[in-house]
Amino acid sequence: MIITRAPLRIPLGGGGTDFESYYSKYGGYILGFACTLYVYVVVHPILEPKIHLKYSKVESVDATNEGLDQLENKVAAEAIRYIGLPTSGGLEISTFSDVPESSGLGGSSSFTCALLLALNNLEEDRERYTPERLFGDAFHVERELANSPGGMQDQFFAAKGGSNVVILGGVSPEGDDLSGSSKIDLKTFTDKLYLVYTNSTRSSLDIAVRQNEKTATSDEAMLESLEKVKEIGFRIERLLNTGQYREIATLFTEHWESKLVRDPEIATPEMTEVWDTCFNKGALGGKLIGLGGGGYFLMYSERSLESIGGIPLEVAPVGAELVHASAKPRVKVLTEV
Numbered sequence: 373m374i375i376t377r378a379p380l381r382i383p384l385g386g387g388g389t390d391f392e393s394y395y396s397k398y399g400g401y402i403l404g405f406a407c408t409l410y411v412y413v414v415v416h417p418i419l420e421p422k423i424h425l426k427y428s429k430v431e432s433v434d435a436t437n438e439g440l441d442q443l444e445n446k447v448a449a450e451a452i453r454y455i456g457l458p459t460s461g462g463l464e465i466s467t468f469s470d471v472p473e474s475s476g477l478g479g480s481s482s483f484t485c486a487l488l489l490a491l492n493n494l495e496e497d498r499e500r501y502t503p504e505r506l507f508g509d510a511f512h513v514e515r516e517l518a519n520s521p522g523g524m525q526d527q528f529f530a531a532k533g534g535s536n537v538v539i540l541g542g543v544s545p546e547g548d549d550l551s552g553s554s555k556i557d558l559k560t561f562t563d564k565l566y567l568v569y570t571n572s573t574r575s576s577l578d579i580a581v582r583q584n585e586k587t588a589t590s591d592e593a594m595l596e597s598l599e600k601v602k603e604i605g606f607r608i609e610r611l612l613n614t615g616q617y618r619e620i621a622t623l624f625t626e627h628w629e630s631k632l633v634r635d636p637e638i639a640t641p642e643m644t645e646v647w648d649t650c651f652n653k654g655a656l657g658g659k660l661i662g663l664g665g666g667g668y669f670l671m672y673s674e675r676s677l678e679s680i681g682g683i684p685l686e687v688a689p690v691g692a693e694l695v696h697a698s699a700k701p702r703v704k705v706l707t708e709v
Contacts, residue, residue: 373416374493378486378692379406380470380477381529382565382661382670382685384558385605385627389598390523390540393587398595400540401602403609405558406529406688409470409567411482412695415463415490422462423452427483428473435462447484450517454509455491465490474573476662481526484510485692493694503691507531528553533691537609556609558687561617564672566682568650568658570643572666593633600630621657621672628659640666653680 382405389400418424423439425431425448433439435458443449448465467483488509492498501509510527514520528538538553586594604627611620631638638660647669650658654675661668671677678684 373414373696373698374490374694375412375414375696376486376490376493376692377410377412377695378482378489378530379533379688380409380411380479380482381405381526382407382477382567383525384670385608385623386602387525387627387662388523388631389602389605390525390538391587392524394595394598395540398541398599399602400523400538401605402525402528402536402538402540403556403605404525404529405535405562406533406691407477408686408688409477409683410688411470411479411486412468413483413486413490414466414468415487415494416465417458417461417494418464419461421458421460424462424464426464426466446518447480447514447520448487450513451484451487451491454513454517455488471668472569472573474666475569476660476667478526478530478662480520481510481514481522482530482692484514485527485530488513489692489694493697501692503532506692529691531691533688535687556612558612560615561612561620562685562687564617564674565685566655566671566673566677567661567668567685568646568671568677568680568682569668570640570646570660570666572640572642597630597633601627604630617672618656621655624657624659624670624672631660643669649680650677650682653677 383402385403386401389395390402394400421435423433423435425443425445427445429444431443431445433442437453437457440449440453469479471477471479473479485506488506489501492501507527510531511524514527515522525538535556535558536553537556539551541551587598604623608620608623643666650669650671655671655673655677658669658671661670671682676682
């Protein structure tokens, strides 16, 4: 039996500019961190030639390519296919999360990273994942093989952990590619951050599809909104470096208002009620995590928000990791890649 976990992510600035349809043309910017909330995956080899997959649903199919095609969870199907189907027997796969499904914290990518890591560790002689290679494989499986829309920051933080600034595309005045990432210290800032549940969740895939389509067709309002979000991210980074945290709280709210302009369906009346409650309890600013429709608000508050269910945040220093590995299974599980 293998148990792995991967952290969820908290974006502080630039969210939405990590879509390839945007950053390949205009350059993207991400500022964020992996937090100490996790998605866990348990993989157990079984003698029965079946794939039993347990998440918010329970699915059971034959351990064949035809069986994988029947899985509703396309990310899981493609991850198993990518690593390799069992040569004998099957697999029982269960997943658990510290937060509800579709919470806007990048849980699907955390699941992808944790599942790939678990499957890879079933064979002792398989080359072990580095964070960089896991990031690349998770993006490939989720975005390209499973065709799930979205950006790249989810897989980045799930695989690598830590707190980072990420530059995507863009060219310097000298013509050099600016892509890359660098660490940023958020310790004293995260002490004032809380996640507050909006009491609702909704798949944001339709929102992601709309953003991708509008960006690809150079929709003026979408491009203006994303450019503003990117600029807010740059400003937040500068304020972090000078310790001007209250000003960041104001920018969070500005970011949230910009996101509402981008897609009015992002908000619901229930979410607005939670938003007002946070400010009544002392929050100085906040924004919604993820693409919208529900999930969690990220609030900056110098007073505790735990009385209304606020979750204090810490940076997870590492990404996806092996939690437990029992004795070698009784059946050979995976084919060689």
